[in-house]
Amino acid sequence: MQVQYIHTTLGWSAAAWQDSQLAGITLPCTDKEAALTALASYLKLDAKSLAGENLAKPDKFQQHLEESLLQYFAGKPVTFNLPISWQRVTPFQQRVLKVVAAIPYGESLTYGEIARIIGCPRGPRAVGGAVGANPWLLVVPCHRVLARERGLGGFGCGLAWKKRLLEIEGISYKE
Numbered sequence: 001m002q003v004q005y006i007h008t009t010l011g012w013s014a015a016a017w018q019d020s021q022l023a024g025i026t027l028p029c030t031d032k033e034a035a036l037t038a039l040a041s042y043l044k045l046d047a048k049s050l051a052g053e054n055l056a057k058p059d060k061f062q063q064h065l066e067e068s069l070l071q072y073f074a075g076k077p078v079t080f081n082l083p084i085s086w087q088r089v090t091p092f093q094q095r096v097l098k099v100v101a102a103i104p105y106g107e108s109l110t111y112g113e114i115a116r117i118i119g120c121p122r123g124p125r126a127v128g129g130a131v132g133a134n135p136w137l138l139v140v141p142c143h144r145v146l147a148r149e150r151g152l153g154g155f156g157c158g159l160a161w162k163k164r165l166l167e168i169e170g171i172s173y174k175e
Contacts, residue, residue, distance in 0.1 A: 013028050096131060
């Protein structure tokens, strides 16, 4: 697994790549070490196992990720079109997260809407669990998933981050 560090206007993000597929990515952190620790947590790995695995030279997907993150945090609409290592999540999580990945910039769905889309109309909580397991923040835009009546719901990185991301995209929500 290779680690890519991206310096944005909000701090350092870390992305893990395995077999040319995105295995995970973090939101910006204060420094590279914090980003690596967060990334290891998402991937359920020891940070020491990722340390020293820096990319020698970014390929076209890694360059696209870096450019897209920089544009995103500059307030520009972006579409992340990257190969994702889906085997890192369960088949149910894949079903949910593929719907989440298709939510366009500036739009949102609720947990209940996603549950209906995947054929589990009584499964908003299960959808929430699957969304909470997302290791591809921003690329699979789980911040665009809201609670019923457009409430914030939860967010593993904290509601302050969710609010910030929704505001960057101009998505309205209820507190």
